[in-house]
Amino acid sequence: NPNEEGKVIQIGCYLEENKETQKIIFVLDTSEGVEDTQVYCFRTETDLLKAFTKFVRQSDPDVLTGYNIDGFDLYFILERAKILSIENEVSLLGRDGNKCVCIEMMGGSKQQGFKSKKNTKVNGRIDFDVYVVIDSIYKTKLDSLKLNFVSQYFLKNMQKDDVHWKEIKPLQEGSDADRAKLAKYCIKDCVLPIELIDKKDLLNFYVGQSKLTGTPMNQIIGRGQGFKIGVLFNHYIKKLNFILKCKRGRVQKEHVVGATVLDTIKGLWTDIFTMDFASLYPSIMREKNLC
Numbered sequence: 001n002p003n004e005e006g007k008v009i010q011i012g013c014y015l016e017e018n019k020e021t022q023k024i025i026f027v028l029d030t031s032e033g034v035e036d037t038q039v040y041c042f043r044t045e046t047d048l049l050k051a052f053t054k055f056v057r058q059s060d061p062d063v064l065t066g067y068n069i070d071g072f073d074l075y076f077i078l079e080r081a082k083i084l085s086i087e088n089e090v091s092l093l094g095r096d097g098n099k100c101v102c103i104e105m106m107g108g109s110k111q112q113g114f115k116s117k118k119n120t121k122v123n124g125r126i127d128f129d130v131y132v133v134i135d136s137i138y139k140t141k142l143d144s145l146k147l148n149f150v151s152q153y154f155l156k157n158m159q160k161d162d163v164h165w166k167e168i169k170p171l172q173e174g175s176d177a178d179r180a181k182l183a184k185y186c187i188k189d190c191v192l193p194i195e196l197i198d199k200k201d202l203l204n205f206y207v208g209q210s211k212l213t214g215t216p217m218n219q220i221i222g223r224g225q226g227f228k229i230g231v232l233f234n235h236y237i238k239k240l241n242f243i244l245k246c247k248r249g250r251v252q253k254e255h256v257v258g259a260t261v262l263d264t265i266k267g268l269w270t271d272i273f274t275m276d277f278a279s280l281y282p283s284i285m286r287e288k289n290l291c
Helices: 045-059 069-083 130-142 147-155 165-172 176-200 202-215 223-237 278-289
Strands: 009-019 020-028 038-042 063-066 100-111 111-122 125-128
Touching: 009 045, 009 111, 009 278, 020 045, 020 130, 020 176, 038 223, 045 069, 063 069, 063 176, 069 100, 069 111, 069 125, 069 130, 069 223, 111 125, 125 130, 125 202, 147 176, 165 176, 176 202, 202 223
Parallel strands: 020 038, 063 125
Antiparallel strands: 009 020, 100 111
C-alpha cells in the first residue's frame, strides 16, 4: 500500500531496440553488482523516483510495457510521488511535458466480462500492459494469469526467479548481496513480459488491429469485439455522411429470444461455412475431435 509503510525500493528496466537489449536497475540503498545489468544506487526514494523519470525521458521509448504495470507498478510510483510531494517531476513520463495520470474505470466487454481496472495515460507512448493483453486473448485457455504460470506455459524453460513476496522486505533491509539478489529478481520480471511479447507477437497483433480499425492502440488494448466492430462500422457510415449516436453507460436491455438451434444430422459434410466471431463452436469441435 503506497499510503502506509510501502515505498519504492527498486525499479527494473529492460530496453529493447532492433534486437539490442539493455538492463538497468534503480536501487534504494547500496547493492552489489548484478550480471549484465547497470546498477544505480540512491540514498533516498525521492532521488530514485526522479532518476527513473529522467531515464524514461532520455531513453524515450515508444512502448512502456510490463506485467500489471497499470494495476500496480505505474499506479504505485505515481501515488508515492504524490505522498513525497514530487508528483510534478515524477509524473512527466510522457513526451509532451504533461503529467501522466492513473484513473480507475470499468473496463472489459460482454464477452470477457466487466470489471474495475486502472488505466494509465502516458501521452506519446503506448501503454502496453502484457497482463491486460494476456487476460484479453488467452484468459479462457490458462489456469492462472500469474506471470510465473504464463511464462512457464508459453516460454517453457523461462520463469520468475525464486523469491517469495514475503522475502522482499528482509532482502531490501539486508546486505548488499541481498539487495543484489532482489535486483536480479526485479530484472527477470522485466525480461519475461518482453519475451512474451516476442514469442506470441503480441505487439504486431495489436498494431494490425489498430490499422484495421483505424483506432490508436491505447484505445483498443483489452477491448472486446463489439467495440472494435463498432469503430469499423462508424468509419464505414461516416463515408455515407451518417453519424452514430453514442449512449453513455450500459443500457439495460429487454429480454430477447436467442438463436434457433436445429437438431443435428449425423454425417460427414463438405462446404460448411462458419461465421462465428469468437470461434466458440469450431473450438469445441477441435477440442473434442468432432466432425
